Amino acid sequence: MNKADGNDVLEEKKTDKRNRKMSIIKIAAIGLSIVFVVLFSTFAWFSMNRDVGTSGMGVTVGSDSYQIVPLDGITSIYQDYYNYMSDNQDTSMVWKMTAENNMENYTGDAGISPGAYGTISFYVKPRDASVNLDLSFEIVGYKYSETTQAAAEEGQDPITTKSMTRVSNELQGYLAGHIFLFETRTPVYDDPESENKKIISYMYSDPILSTTEIAKVISNRTFYKTDENTPVNIYWVWPKTLSTLVDATENAYVTIEPFCENPAYTAVVNNVTTYPARFLYKYSDTETTLTASLLSSQYETYGDLYDRADNEIGLNVSYITLKMTTTETAQTTP
């Protein structure tokens, strides 16, 4: 082995070392870029935050055949209470509220109670010539509670835990029964001919009723205007008394009349007599088959049971969520 050979070996070793260094650097570079890609994509997921549709920007999401577009409004003033739910894994879009279209969650010391009513709206934007959708509405009730524990150490503040717990099935049933959704609402005027006519009440039609499933469904609704925002108005109302649903005016002391006319009236009454446990306090199936005439002739009993169910809701439910799920109906080819 002469000195030149020794140098060659040394050179080879140096080259090898350099090559290994390079490959390590390249691996590191690839690894780093993978990390960055993953980071940025998850960042997009975090920042999405279910809050789609900022004013002015008009970001909307949807699939190929249609989009659901919220109104240009604000999130519910009670949005923070989602943070205290342990079970809500939901990733729905936020339903935006405006001054005219809200569920008493727009401003101030709001909230709903028997007798409350309003409108909530959104847009459907078909991408194709037409799209058929099923719209399903579900109300879920939560009870809010705060528990305070003394601090572990002296001098520290006590720990307050806030939680939102789902209420019992019985109460979920009362909520599904007592909070109504309608597709159409007609105002009743004091003097229809006058120019200064005032609205004294509303008549509702096209009820969205729950069946065996508590969710209220609009089936197979067609939306036509391609690439145009079609407004959908949902009229929500919490009837104050049972006489708003079933005609009980045969009793002299009943002053409130039903807010539906046929065919909506019949549909609503059938819903009450078919699912009485959702309308009447602790109603259990007995031999008595409920009919509209029975509810009216014994209104003292049944109207009171309706009011007591309202009271149960007021005492035991703090907040409710209203969720709309949309799915495309399978189209039938002619």
Add this chain to the structure above:
Amino acid sequence: MILFKKFKQLDKKKKVEVIISSILTVALMIALPVYAWFASNKNLETITKIKEPGEIIIRAGKRSGETEADSIVNFEMKDIDIESIAGGKPQRFVFSVMPGDYNLGYKIQLAHTTNIPFVYTIYKAEAPDTTGMSEAQLAQLTIYSPVEDKSDKTYYQTVGSALTMTPLNEDDASVVGRKIAKQNDTGDAYKSYSQTYITGTDTPEVYAVPVYLQSGKQTHSGDSADSYDYYILELSWDTTANVNDNYAFKDWNTGKNNKETDIIYITASRQE
């Protein structure tokens, strides 16, 4: 390691190509599901609050300077001077109703037994400003004072005419000559004396059946600072009590052991 060897054997241009394409592939793999997840969101959700139920509370009068009326314990119907009532000078007592946060309409129900021939009248009331009033003027007003301090007096006066109380089970042409509860079944919703009390050989007094009277719908009057509605309950004498000699209410002012007691209930309930 074989991959690395092969990688090293490529020339520089190819190496860069391979690196870029592998990065793009990974990015695509991640981006596609993320976009799909975005795009599948076709649901809307909102949250709102359920208001707590309002309360209707009955309390006693309110002392001047206080913001809340005193608890109902302070509503006392004692020191009833039956001689002066029978002499034509009625006695008055103050109570209040708080319709609750939502200012709902309510009705007042008065139920009373009829052992003593009192006539019960309810008036709306207010506490006027008594500065500068003479003794004679103050004597016309109704005094409210709490139980523990009879010297702490607040003056109330009636406002307007009496509340129209609709009787639910009064017998207008009773045999005793004055108004007592209905004795026989007349098909009303309210059970009469004969349906309720006569069982077997037990025949309690007809005066023990309470008479029920209900007012019309009351709405909260007065300014928003005061959440109470005030009422005065007036006891006066039924002048028809002695018309029928057989049932005359007598001997109440003699030294006999036949004192009578009546029970009254005042209730307020929500009224649409």
